[in-house]
Structures are given as structure tokens and as C-alpha cells.
Amino acid sequence: MIVMKFGGTSVEDAKAIDRTTSIVKGRLARKPVVVVSAMAKVTDTLLKMAQAAGAGDREGALKLSRSLRERHYNTAGELLGTGVFTRFHSELEGEFDALDGLLRGIAAVGELTPRTADHVAAYGEMLSSRIVSEAFAARGMNASLMDSRDCIVTDATYTRAVPFFDDTNERLALRVQPLLDSGRVPIMGGFVGATRNGITTTIGRGGSDFSAAIVGAGLNAEAIEIWTDVDGMMTTDPNLCPDAHRIRVISFDEAAELAYFGAKVLHPATVLPAIQKNIPVYILNSRNPACEGTRITARAPHCKNIFKAIAAKKRITIVNVAAPRMLLAHGFLKAIFEAFDRHKVAVDVVSTSEVSVSLTVDSNEAIPALAADLAKLADVKYEGRKAIVCLVGENLRETPGVAARVFGALSDLKVRMISQGASEINLTFVVEEEEVPGVVRRLHSTFFAELDAEVFA
Numbered sequence: 001m002i003v004m005k006f007g008g009t010s011v012e013d014a015k016a017i018d019r020t021t022s023i024v025k026g027r028l029a030r031k032p033v034v035v036v037s038a039m040a041k042v043t044d045t046l047l048k049m050a051q052a053a054g055a056g057d058r059e060g061a062l063k064l065s066r067s068l069r070e071r072h073y074n075t076a077g078e079l080l081g082t083g084v085f086t087r088f089h090s091e092l093e094g095e096f097d098a099l100d101g102l103l104r105g106i107a108a109v110g111e112l113t114p115r116t117a118d119h120v121a122a123y124g125e126m127l128s129s130r131i132v133s134e135a136f137a138a139r140g141m142n143a144s145l146m147d148s149r150d151c152i153v154t155d156a157t158y159t160r161a162v163p164f165f166d167d168t169n170e171r172l173a174l175r176v177q178p179l180l181d182s183g184r185v186p187i188m189g190g191f192v193g194a195t196r197n198g199i200t201t202t203i204g205r206g207g208s209d210f211s212a213a214i215v216g217a218g219l220n221a222e223a224i225e226i227w228t229d230v231d232g233m234m235t236t237d238p239n240l241c242p243d244a245h246r247i248r249v250i251s252f253d254e255a256a257e258l259a260y261f262g263a264k265v266l267h268p269a270t271v272l273p274a275i276q277k278n279i280p281v282y283i284l285n286s287r288n289p290a291c292e293g294t295r296i297t298a299r300a301p302h303c304k305n306i307f308k309a310i311a312a313k314k315r316i317t318i319v320n321v322a323a324p325r326m327l328l329a330h331g332f333l334k335a336i337f338e339a340f341d342r343h344k345v346a347v348d349v350v351s352t353s354e355v356s357v358s359l360t361v362d363s364n365e366a367i368p369a370l371a372a373d374l375a376k377l378a379d380v381k382y383e384g385r386k387a388i389v390c391l392v393g394e395n396l397r398e399t400p401g402v403a404a405r406v407f408g409a410l411s412d413l414k415v416r417m418i419s420q421g422a423s424e425i426n427l428t429f430v431v432e433e434e435e436v437p438g439v440v441r442r443l444h445s446t447f448f449a450e451l452d453a454e455v456f457a
């Protein structure tokens with residue numbers, strides 16, 4: 001079997017769902033399980049309406065809900081014949097009425113908890129998977145809609161819940177495998193799961209890719225296909241740099257680093273389940289299905305270019321902790337990392353000197369409380385609006401003089417927190433957020449002017 005995941009743009013309207021239907025139809029012999037995202041931008045709108053309701057703006061929230069209601073009705077109407085649509089319309093109506101009831105409740109209380117936010121956010125995938133399932137059935141496929149809350153079991157860390165793989169795999173074997181065995185095409189929403197007690201959770205923004213990998217690993221898929229709106233994983237974000245080229249093949253390790261440091265085309269957790277079961281992951285374009293996309297596998301062939309790609313992650317804050325009195329004292333770093341741990345703030349890049357440490361973090365809300373805590377240990381300063389730039393490639397391990405070429409290309413800029421060697425395959429540094437497009441384009445023209453045709457298209 002294979003898993004086919006379709007992102008927001010691949011189900012954004014009736015035309016996109018039609019294309020998606022044809023793509024799945026072409027792969028029926030491989031027994032696909034289909035995982036879908038919410039229609040493009042719907043999760044953003046749902047979270048916006050939940051926040052409006054939480055701030056007591058009931059009318060604002062209901063207005064946003066009406067716009068989503070109309071968009072879903074129109075899409076379903078365009079896709080389905082009148083008879084089916086009449087029945088399905090009343091099902092959708094029931095869902096939207098329940099959503100509106102929830103928003104009224106949130107507005108009445110005037111508080112939005114992470115648990116309730118997940119409940120609202122889950123509507124996106126629940127609605128899109130229903131529509132896609134109806135469209136598949138109307139086009140002659142033996143579609144079976146699954147509720148991902150019955151399949152993906154997670155802890156209760158609302159908004160970024162962590163899956164319990166054993167429970168999830170058991171559920172997948174029990175509920176999804178029999179459908180495949182009887183020749184059906186299971187469809188489920190990504191991003192959403194539930195606790196062991198059945199409370200709705202979500203697994204983090206962009207998490208439908210991760211859902212697909214969880215399902216693929218649980219059912220021992222032959223392949224996990226991530227269908228999106230670009231031809232594959234590219235040498236950099238094509239929106240930043242129009243000369244970006246498609247990478248034909250890349251290793252799990254390289255793809256994971258790129259995803260972690262900002263290549264949004266893949267959620268960073270996606271590769272973990274795939275690595276464990278050694279399942280190849282493909283990135284493919286639902287608007288250009290003939291293109292062979294990017295293959296992500298355990299071992300990529302040798303590449304003549306030093307780097308495979310450049311990623312950038314914006315909205316980074318540098319936290320600088322300086323403690324002159326800690327000169328030569330041990331335990332300083334431990335105390336600092338314990339503070340980050342207490343506030344559940346993840347650190348991306350670290351650089352140290354004798355008595356000071358700089359760390360980058362991307363969760364801005366937690367920073368004031370963290371800084372207050374750290375101030376008990378040392379002098380703390382923080383600076384926002386920074387970005388991490390990351391160059392990734394397995395050749396970095398054995399090629400000398402790379403740093404000189406990277407920073408030679410950026411010699412007029414103030415580059416901070418340089419780090420190379422931690423994973424052996426990435427070189428990262430921090431610049432001002434607004435410098436990202438220029439930095440990426442310069443590095444791209446330095447390292448991708450000539451391309452190894454076996455690795456890049």
C-alpha cells in the first residue's frame with residue numbers, strides 16, 4: 001500500500017479536488033490511503049475566528065465562519081450532482097451549526113484554551129476530508145471516510161500533541177487495514193488526532209505531512225507521497241529565489257535538516273517515522289503530476305555540488321545570557337538549559353563564549369517569562385526579527401574551505417552565531433530578518449550556478 005497526502009492547495013477548490021481525484025484514480029492498483037489537509041488557508045481562518053470569539057467578538061467570529069460555510073458549500077455543490085449535494089449539504093450544515101455553537105460558547109466565556117482551539121482547528125480537515133470522500137465516491141471510487149480521531153492517538157499537549165505510536169499502529173491495523181484488504185480507498189484528515197480519552201488534538205501547524213508518515217509507518221507503506229503545489233523539494237524556496245531547481249533525490253538526514261530550518265514544503269517530523277521503517281518519501285506536484293518530483297531516501301547518490309539546498313527560518317529571537325561572575329564556574333550552561341526546559345522553549349542554534357551564551361528561539365510568547373527567570377542567573381538581553389539561514393549537504397563533511405566561500409559571498413553583512421559541525425551536514429548562521437531574500441539569492445548563485453545533473457533537474 002501507499003499513502004498519498006494532499007496539502008491545502010491540492011484541495012483548495014473544486015478544480016483542485018478534481019485533479020486530486022484523477023491522481024488517486026491513477027494509483028488504485030497500489031492501494032492508497034489518502035490523507036488530506038484543510039482547504040488552503042482554512043486553518044488560519046478557523047484559528048482567527050477562535051481567537052476573535054475568545055476575545056469576546058462573537059459577531060466577528062460568526063462572520064468568518066459564514067465565509068467558510070459558503071466556500072465549503074460552493075465547492076461541494078460544484079463537485080457533486082444535485083441529488084448527492086442535497087443530502088450532503090444538510091450534513092455540512094450540521095457541522096457548521098455545531099461550529100457556530102462552539103464559537104458562541106467560546107465568546108460567552110471570553111476565553112480560548114489550547115484544547116478548545118484544537119477543537120475548532122480540527123474542523124478544517126474534518127470538512128475537507130468529507131468533501132474529498134464524497135467527490136471520490138461520485139467519481140466511481142470505493143471511498144471510505146475515516147475520522148482521524150479514531151486512528152491517531154496522541155498525548156494531551158494541545159496544539160502540538162505528540163503521537164503514541166503503539167496505540168496508533170494498533171488502531172490503524174484494526175480500522176484501516178481491513179478497508180484496504182477489501183479494496184476500498186480510506187480517506188482521512190491530517191493534522192488531527194485525539195487523546196486516549198477521545199479529546200480532539202492537533203499535532204502542530206503543517207502537521208498533515210507528519211500524519212501521512214505516521215499512517216505510512218503504521219501500515220508499512222511502500223511509499224509516502226506528499227502532493228503539494230511545487231515540483232518537489234527545491235534548492236531553495238522558489239518564492240524567494242525564482243531560479244531554484246528541483247532536487248531529484250535527497251537523503252532523509254538532509255531533508256530533515258532543511259525541513260527543520262524552514263523548508264515549509266515538508267513538516268520536520270515527517271521523516272522520523274519514514275526513517276524507522278525505511279519508507280521512501282516523494283514530494284510531488286498535484287498541478288503537474290507528470291513531474292517525477294523529489295525522492296527522499298536513506299542514502300542519496302554522491303553529488304558534485306557541496307550543498308543540496310538552502311533554507312531560512314524567520315521570526316527568530318536571539319537570547320543572550322551573560323554572567324561575568326560565572327567565569328570558570330561549572331554548571332552555568334546546565335542552569336540556563338534548565339530554565340529553557342521549565343518554560344518549554346526549544347533552542348535551535350547555540351553559541352558560547354567564556355561567560356556568555358547566545359541561543360536562538362522561535363516561540364516569542366514564552367520569551368518574557370523565560371527572560372525574567374534567566375535574569376535570576378545572569379544579565380539577559382533579547383533581540384527579535386532575526387532569521388536563521390541554513391545550508392545543507394552531505395558533502396560538507398569532507399570538503400575543506402566551504403565556510404570561506406559562504407562568508408566570502410556575504411562579506412559586507414553582519415553575520416552572527418555561526419555554527420557548523422553539529423550534524424556534520426549543515427552550516428547555519430543568523431542574519432537580520434529583512435536580509436533573508438538577498439542572502440539566499442547570493443548564496444544560491446554562488447553554490448548552484450552549476451548543477452550535478454544526476455541530483456538536480
Ligand code: ADP
Nearest residue numbers: 007008009228232233234236237239263264265
Ligand atoms: P501544502 O499546503 O501542500 O502542505 P506548503 O505550503 O506547506 O504546502 O508547502 C509548500 C510550499 O513550501 C511551497 O509553495 C514553497 O513556497 C515552500 N517552500 C519553502 N522551501 C521550499 C523548498 N526548499 N522547496 C520547495 N518548496 C519550498
Ligand code: ASP
Nearest residue numbers: 037043191205206207208
Ligand atoms: N491544515 C493544517 C495547517 O494549515 C495542517 C496542514 O495543512 O498540514 O497547519
Ligand code: MG
Nearest residue numbers: 007206264265
Ligand atoms: Mg504543508
